[in-house]
Amino acid sequence: xxxxxxxxxxLRSERLAERDRLAADLRxxxxxxxxxxxxxxxxxxxxxxxxxxxPIRSEADIRPLMADLKRRGxxxxxxxxxxxxxxxxxxxxxxADLVPMGFxxxxxxxxxxxxxxxxxxxxLSAFDAQGQRIGYGGGYYDRAIDRLHKKGLFPELIGIAxxxxxxxxxxxxxxxxxxxxxxxxxxxxxxNP
Numbered sequence: 541x542x543x544x545x546x547x548x549x550x551l552r553s554e555r556l557a558e559r560d561r562l563a564a565d566l567r568x569x570x571x572x573x574x575x576x577x578x579x580x581x582x583x584x585x586x587x588x589x590x591x592x593x594x595p596i597r598s599e600a601d602i603r604p605l606m607a608d609l610k611r612r613g614x615x616x617x618x619x620x621x622x623x624x625x626x627x628x629x630x631x632x633x634x635x636a637d638l639v640p641m642g643f644x645x646x647x648x649x650x651x652x653x654x655x656x657x658x659x660x661x662x663x664l665s666a667f668d669a670q671g672q673r674i675g676y677g678g679g680y681y682d683r684a685i686d687r688l689h690k691k692g693l694f695p696e697l698i699g700i701a702x703x704x705x706x707x708x709x710x711x712x713x714x715x716x717x718x719x720x721x722x723x724x725x726x727x728x729x730x731x732n733p
Contacts, residue, residue, distance in 0.1 A: 544711040552674050555666040555705045559598045562702065567598060570702055573725040575605040581728035582698070584659060586613025591629045591657035591695075593619060594645040599663055600700050606632075606661075617655045618647040619680070627680045629655050656688060659696045662719065665705065671718040671731035672710035673699050685717050696720050698728070 541549075562570070582605075584590055592606040593599075610616050617629040621642050630648035638646035662681055666674040675681055688695060699719040703726055710716075721730045 544713055547711045548674050549677070551707050551710065552665040552677065555674075555707060556598075558704045559702055562598060562704065567702075568601070570725040571595075571601040572604065574600050574700070574702075574723055575602060575608070577725070577727045578602070578605040578698075578723050579608045581723075582609070582659070584609050584612060584614045588614045589617060589629075589655050589658045590614045591617050591619065591655075591660045592632075593661065593663050593700075594641075594647070596644055600702060602661055602700055614659075615655065617657060619684070620647045621680070625679075625683060627684050629657055629684075631655050656691065656693050657695045659698065660685075661723075662697055662699050664699050664701050666707050666710060667699050667701055667705060667719070667722055668707055668710045669729075669731065670709075671699070671720065671722065672712055672716060673719055674710055679715075682715050682717065686715070689717075698723050 590609050592602055595601045606616055616632040618632050619627040620630050621627050630652035632648055633652070636652060637649055639649040641647040662673065664673040664675055685697070697717065697719045699722045701722065701724055703724045719731060721728055
Protein backbone atom coordinates (compact mmCIF):
# COMPACT_ATOMS: atom_id res chain seq x y z
CA UNK A 541 0.00 0.00 0.00
CA UNK A 542 1.38 3.44 -0.95
CA UNK A 543 1.92 6.23 1.56
CA UNK A 544 -0.86 8.24 -0.12
CA UNK A 545 -3.30 5.34 0.21
CA UNK A 546 -2.37 4.87 3.85
CA UNK A 547 -2.80 8.58 4.58
CA UNK A 548 -6.18 8.63 2.84
CA UNK A 549 -7.27 5.63 4.89
CA UNK A 550 -6.17 7.35 8.12
CA LEU A 551 -7.98 10.58 7.23
CA ARG A 552 -11.10 8.65 6.18
CA SER A 553 -11.26 6.78 9.47
CA GLU A 554 -10.60 9.92 11.51
CA ARG A 555 -13.23 12.08 9.78
CA LEU A 556 -15.87 9.35 9.71
CA ALA A 557 -15.35 8.78 13.44
CA GLU A 558 -15.81 12.53 13.97
CA ARG A 559 -19.00 12.49 11.88
CA ASP A 560 -20.27 9.46 13.80
CA ARG A 561 -19.80 11.38 17.06
CA LEU A 562 -22.44 13.93 16.04
CA ALA A 563 -25.59 13.29 18.05
CA ALA A 564 -28.54 12.18 15.90
CA ASP A 565 -30.58 15.33 16.63
CA LEU A 566 -27.59 17.57 15.80
CA ARG A 567 -27.00 15.64 12.56
CA UNK A 568 -30.63 16.25 11.57
CA UNK A 569 -30.31 19.96 12.36
CA UNK A 570 -27.04 20.25 10.40
CA UNK A 571 -28.58 18.31 7.47
CA UNK A 572 -31.50 20.74 7.34
CA UNK A 573 -29.12 23.72 7.41
CA UNK A 574 -27.08 22.13 4.61
CA UNK A 575 -30.24 21.60 2.55
CA UNK A 576 -31.39 25.20 3.12
CA UNK A 577 -28.03 26.50 1.88
CA UNK A 578 -28.17 24.17 -1.11
CA UNK A 579 -31.69 25.27 -2.03
CA UNK A 580 -30.58 28.91 -2.04
CA UNK A 581 -27.22 28.35 -3.75
CA UNK A 582 -27.55 25.53 -6.29
CA UNK A 583 -28.79 26.68 -9.66
CA UNK A 584 -30.50 23.79 -11.39
CA UNK A 585 -32.55 24.85 -14.40
CA UNK A 586 -35.67 22.82 -15.26
CA UNK A 587 -34.61 19.59 -16.90
CA UNK A 588 -31.20 19.48 -15.19
CA UNK A 589 -30.35 15.89 -14.29
CA UNK A 590 -29.22 15.80 -10.66
CA UNK A 591 -27.79 12.72 -8.98
CA UNK A 592 -28.35 12.57 -5.25
CA UNK A 593 -28.08 9.75 -2.76
CA UNK A 594 -29.92 8.13 0.12
CA PRO A 595 -28.06 8.68 3.38
CA ILE A 596 -26.22 5.77 4.95
CA ARG A 597 -24.77 5.59 8.44
CA SER A 598 -24.14 9.14 9.68
CA GLU A 599 -24.21 10.92 6.29
CA ALA A 600 -26.01 14.20 5.79
CA ASP A 601 -29.62 13.62 4.75
CA ILE A 602 -30.08 15.57 1.50
CA ARG A 603 -33.58 14.35 0.70
CA PRO A 604 -35.15 17.78 1.47
CA LEU A 605 -32.71 19.39 -1.00
CA MET A 606 -33.48 16.75 -3.62
CA ALA A 607 -37.22 17.34 -3.14
CA ASP A 608 -36.70 21.09 -3.59
CA LEU A 609 -34.67 20.58 -6.78
CA LYS A 610 -37.42 18.27 -8.08
CA ARG A 611 -40.06 20.96 -7.37
CA ARG A 612 -37.94 23.38 -9.40
CA GLY A 613 -37.98 21.03 -12.38
CA UNK A 614 -34.81 18.95 -11.99
CA UNK A 615 -34.81 15.28 -12.97
CA UNK A 616 -33.49 13.25 -10.06
CA UNK A 617 -31.47 10.07 -10.19
CA UNK A 618 -29.79 7.84 -7.63
CA UNK A 619 -26.66 5.70 -7.86
CA UNK A 620 -27.26 2.02 -8.46
CA UNK A 621 -24.52 -0.54 -7.84
CA UNK A 622 -24.25 -2.81 -10.86
CA UNK A 623 -21.25 -4.87 -9.79
CA UNK A 624 -18.24 -4.54 -7.48
CA UNK A 625 -16.74 -1.89 -9.77
CA UNK A 626 -19.62 0.06 -11.25
CA UNK A 627 -22.42 2.43 -10.36
CA UNK A 628 -24.86 3.89 -12.82
CA UNK A 629 -27.58 6.46 -12.20
CA UNK A 630 -31.27 5.65 -12.59
CA UNK A 631 -34.12 8.12 -12.59
CA UNK A 632 -36.06 8.54 -9.37
CA UNK A 633 -39.72 9.15 -10.14
CA UNK A 634 -42.73 9.37 -7.82
CA UNK A 635 -44.51 6.07 -7.27
CA ALA A 636 -41.79 3.87 -8.78
CA ASP A 637 -40.70 0.83 -6.80
CA LEU A 638 -37.37 1.10 -5.03
CA VAL A 639 -35.22 -1.99 -4.61
CA PRO A 640 -32.37 -2.78 -2.17
CA MET A 641 -29.07 -1.42 -3.47
CA GLY A 642 -26.73 -2.60 -0.74
CA PHE A 643 -25.27 -0.61 2.14
CA UNK A 644 -28.80 -0.31 3.54
CA UNK A 645 -30.04 1.91 0.71
CA UNK A 646 -32.77 1.59 -1.86
CA UNK A 647 -32.83 2.84 -5.43
CA UNK A 648 -34.71 2.69 -8.71
CA UNK A 649 -35.01 -0.78 -10.20
CA UNK A 650 -33.98 -2.01 -13.64
CA UNK A 651 -37.11 -0.58 -15.29
CA UNK A 652 -36.04 2.99 -14.42
CA UNK A 653 -34.32 5.05 -17.10
CA UNK A 654 -30.53 5.28 -16.87
CA UNK A 655 -29.41 8.92 -16.86
CA UNK A 656 -26.12 10.82 -17.12
CA UNK A 657 -26.09 13.54 -14.44
CA UNK A 658 -25.48 17.20 -15.23
CA UNK A 659 -24.91 17.88 -11.54
CA UNK A 660 -23.73 15.34 -8.98
CA UNK A 661 -24.24 15.62 -5.22
CA UNK A 662 -21.32 13.48 -4.11
CA UNK A 663 -21.03 11.80 -0.69
CA LEU A 664 -17.59 11.74 0.89
CA SER A 665 -15.57 10.91 3.97
CA ALA A 666 -13.23 13.90 4.02
CA PHE A 667 -12.50 17.01 1.94
CA ASP A 668 -10.14 19.97 1.85
CA ALA A 669 -10.50 23.64 0.90
CA GLN A 670 -9.06 22.95 -2.58
CA GLY A 671 -11.97 20.63 -3.46
CA GLN A 672 -10.16 17.33 -3.11
CA ARG A 673 -12.23 14.54 -1.59
CA ILE A 674 -11.77 11.17 -0.02
CA GLY A 675 -14.63 8.78 -0.69
CA TYR A 676 -15.36 5.55 1.10
CA GLY A 677 -12.54 3.63 -0.55
CA GLY A 678 -14.45 1.70 -3.22
CA GLY A 679 -13.73 4.12 -6.09
CA TYR A 680 -17.31 3.94 -7.39
CA TYR A 681 -17.71 7.68 -7.91
CA ASP A 682 -14.19 8.08 -9.34
CA ARG A 683 -14.95 5.44 -11.97
CA ALA A 684 -18.43 6.85 -12.68
CA ILE A 685 -17.02 10.36 -13.17
CA ASP A 686 -14.23 9.00 -15.39
CA ARG A 687 -16.83 7.13 -17.50
CA LEU A 688 -18.83 10.36 -17.93
CA HIS A 689 -15.68 12.29 -18.90
CA LYS A 690 -14.85 9.65 -21.52
CA LYS A 691 -18.33 10.28 -23.00
CA GLY A 692 -17.51 14.01 -23.21
CA LEU A 693 -19.74 14.84 -20.23
CA PHE A 694 -18.45 17.02 -17.39
CA PRO A 695 -21.06 17.26 -14.62
CA GLU A 696 -20.80 19.84 -11.87
CA LEU A 697 -19.49 18.01 -8.79
CA ILE A 698 -20.70 19.20 -5.39
CA GLY A 699 -19.35 17.37 -2.36
CA ILE A 700 -21.79 16.84 0.50
CA ALA A 701 -20.39 16.76 4.04
CA UNK A 702 -20.50 18.26 7.49
CA UNK A 703 -17.90 20.87 8.49
CA UNK A 704 -16.28 18.34 10.84
CA UNK A 705 -15.18 16.31 7.79
CA UNK A 706 -12.79 18.99 6.52
CA UNK A 707 -9.06 18.30 6.70
CA UNK A 708 -6.07 20.56 6.01
CA UNK A 709 -5.02 18.68 2.88
CA UNK A 710 -6.15 15.57 1.02
CA UNK A 711 -3.30 13.63 -0.60
CA UNK A 712 -3.92 13.41 -4.35
CA UNK A 713 -3.59 10.46 -6.69
CA UNK A 714 -3.63 10.53 -10.49
CA UNK A 715 -7.26 9.35 -10.77
CA UNK A 716 -8.65 11.92 -8.29
CA UNK A 717 -11.02 14.56 -9.66
CA UNK A 718 -11.49 17.83 -7.81
CA UNK A 719 -14.95 18.91 -6.78
CA UNK A 720 -16.36 22.20 -8.05
CA UNK A 721 -17.93 23.02 -4.69
CA UNK A 722 -18.51 21.74 -1.18
CA UNK A 723 -21.90 22.00 0.54
CA UNK A 724 -21.94 21.84 4.33
CA UNK A 725 -24.12 23.25 7.10
CA UNK A 726 -22.07 26.47 6.78
CA UNK A 727 -22.98 26.98 3.13
CA UNK A 728 -21.85 26.29 -0.42
CA UNK A 729 -18.18 26.97 -1.13
CA UNK A 730 -17.12 27.15 -4.76
CA UNK A 731 -13.57 25.82 -5.01
CA ASN A 732 -13.01 24.84 -8.66
CA PRO A 733 -14.84 27.13 -11.10
